[in-house]
Amino acid sequence: MILVLLSPRNAGLPFAEWLREQSGRLLAVTVEGVALGPGFLDVERVADYTDDAAVLAAARRMADRHGVTRVLALAEVDVERAAALRAEFGLPGQLPASARAYRDKVLMKELAATGGVPVPPFAAVASAADVAAFMAANPGPIVVKPRGGSGSTGVAVLHDPAQIAEVADRVTDGDHEVEGYVTGRMCHVDALHVGGEPVVCVPSVYTDGGCLSHWTDSGNGSWTLPTVDPLYERLVTETWRLVGALPAAPALFVHAEFFVTDAGEIVLCEIAGRVGGTPIPAMLEAVLGLDPRHLWARIECGLPVELDAVRAHAAAAPLVANFGLPPRDGRIVRLPARAPAGARNFTVLARLGEDWGGARYAGRKSGDFIATWLVTADDAEELLALVDKTGAEAEAGFGWEPSPAPEARSEGAAR
Incomplete structure (x- = not known):
């Protein structure tokens, strides 16, 4: 049976x-309050899904009741948990040494640098003094x-250095790690590697601001590079070099991020051993012909996949963005009445009246x-x-108002 974290x-x-051959026999460990879809035979729920010990204990209880043959993890938080369980239960898949290298940003940069992949200056830090020492040795933003x-x-x-006090408590x-700030374009590469062989590699460029755009309430996304772009093959080469520098696994779906400096140097930001987060799966589905999480789930669970069909679809796909x-600091009072012209798979993920203010806004990802x-389009x-046009139309469709003051929220709850 397959255990899904x-x-x-x-x-x-x-x-x-996705796992139709195992439908009705799937097992799950999840958090209290989550309703499972069809196909699950048994479930263990924990009070706090960020509690590693609780999740692993629940998985062991499940294994005691059933014969677990595979462990499937799609979320970043579950990568190392799944690896630990595979090692403990003697199951195939990515094991702890590999999983750790794809999670620990210090270890991954050490291995990447040894393997010839350019990395920024970096260091592990355990105190404000460590941060100060790094800043002294590496002028410029960090x-x-x-x-x-x-x-x-x-x-x-x-x-x-006066800003170090802002992070002193958390390091x-x-x-934590500290690294030099790299200016330039930010790219991501999503790649599948099975049985020691590359299957598909999709280089993309983030829109301005990249994954930090939400800090300024700006929309963000990415777009697939044309194969004729000189950067395309360079990113493919660097991705496979990076995968080769980190500990191997029977199969890997990776989401790598690189900086491309003004001088044209490709520098590693980081790499994750999982499918990229929303909305990257939808973009990759347009490229690969099926949801990459579907593809990866079947591979990770040892179920058959037509890899040649995936390769062929990727080779013929149009450019996709x-x-x-991102949310604003407030409450939603209007939702878009329709999808922007030219948009595909337009999905509203918010609810009318939803409050994104206060601590929720401060902790947004x-x-x-x-x-x-x-x-989609035929040229960049x-x-x-089209990205700019649809973004402006979508933004205009939402309406916001300031969130209620904390005391007003408390009074409302009391009533």
Whole structure:
């Protein structure tokens, strides 16, 4: 039986359809309050899905009741958990040494540099003094981030040593890194590697601001590079070099991010051993012919996949861009009445009256969107013009008002 580590964000995915041979025999570990779709035989729920010990204990209880043959994880938070369980249960798939390298941003850069992949200056930090020492040795802006974070959560860009106080409390556990700030275009590459062989590699360029655009309430997305662009083959080469530098696994679906400097150098930002977050899966589905999470779930679970069909579809696909609007600091009072002209897969992810203010706004991730969509075109100029046009139309369709004051929220709840 297949054990699915089911992050709340992935609870609505059609696992019974994707893993049809195992429908009715799937097992899940998820959080309390999550309703499972069809296809699951048994479920263990935990109170807090961020609690590694609780999730692993629930998985062991499940394994005691059933014969687990595979462990499937789609979320970043589950990559190392799934690897630990495979090692413990003697199951195939990515194991801890590989999973850790794709999660720990210090370790991955050490391995990447040894493998010949350019990386920015970086260091592990465990105190404000460590950050100060790094800034003294590396003039210019720096970036402080969690070693195992995702979605740009907890990332801080510091321009002056006086700003170190803003991150002093969070770096004391030794689970953060600091690196030099790299200017230039930001790209991502989504790639599938099976049985030691590359299957498909899709280089893309983020729109202006990239995954930090939500800091300024700006929409963001990415678009697939034409194969004739000189950067295309360079990004493909660097991605496979990076995969070769990190510990191997029987199969990998990776989401790598690179900076391309003004001088044309490709520098690693980071790489994750999973499918990219929303709205990248929809864009990749247009390229690959099926949802990449569907593709990866079948491969990870040892079920048959027509890899040649995936290759052929990717070779013939048009240029595709994804785009999403981030939430504002307030409450939604109007939703778009229709999809922007030219938009495909337009999905409103917010509700009328939904409140994104206060702590929720402060803790927003780069993958938190109120609407997402795709556009396609035959050339890059047409594609990017369509991104701008649909973005303006979608933004105009939403209405916002300030969130109620905290005391007003409390009074409303009391009534």
